[in-house]
Amino acid sequence: EAQVTQNPRYLITVTGKKLTVTCSQNMNHEYMSWYRQDPGLGLRQIYYSMNVEVTDKGDVPEGYKVSRKEKRNFPLILESPSPNQTSLYFCASFHSGSSYEQYFGPGTRLTVT
């Protein structure tokens, strides 16, 4: 089954404790992206990657890191989480040069206390 998976689905952590949210897709998509969803703000793009070893900033990259060492994986790293990073995070992917149809993961709800 074609899908985007994220882990963990729920995470409660404390300020300053480094964490990684994993994202993996099995569709051989070149493009992968991370978004955060906050009430009243919709989705905002954090980082995206056009292919392996190619990443770029979205609208709200501060406080986040990403890497794209393999085509299928695109982890999101919070080196020192803060309470304002409490949010619902989505990973998405699509095949470059196609119809721009993004496939979204199920989401990761992160709470930073």
Added chain:
Amino acid sequence: AQSVTQLDSQVPVFEEAPVELRCNYSSSVSVYLFWYVQYPNQGLQLLLKYLSGSTLVESINGFEAEFNKSQTSFHLRKPSVHISDTAEYFCALNNFNKFYFGSGTKLNVKP
């Protein structure tokens, strides 16, 4: 700068009534436009998209949207809604591989 504005945060409507969800965008260059739907506790699913060609695009479940370049709008319409259409709808644009989303419109279909 690119941006997407969804003017209505919530739209209540009775079943079988028509509905329009409004979306306006701001961009100095050509863009691709999308509508996504999010059902409770789920990720987003693509509903329909405008990339080029006909300005009227349709989805498989009866929604349609019209790209209007002069008014910079991409409103979503359905002539008769069902209870199952209750969800949050997001308008989005793509420009140079970046995506920009609106703040979302919650459609609440009442029996």
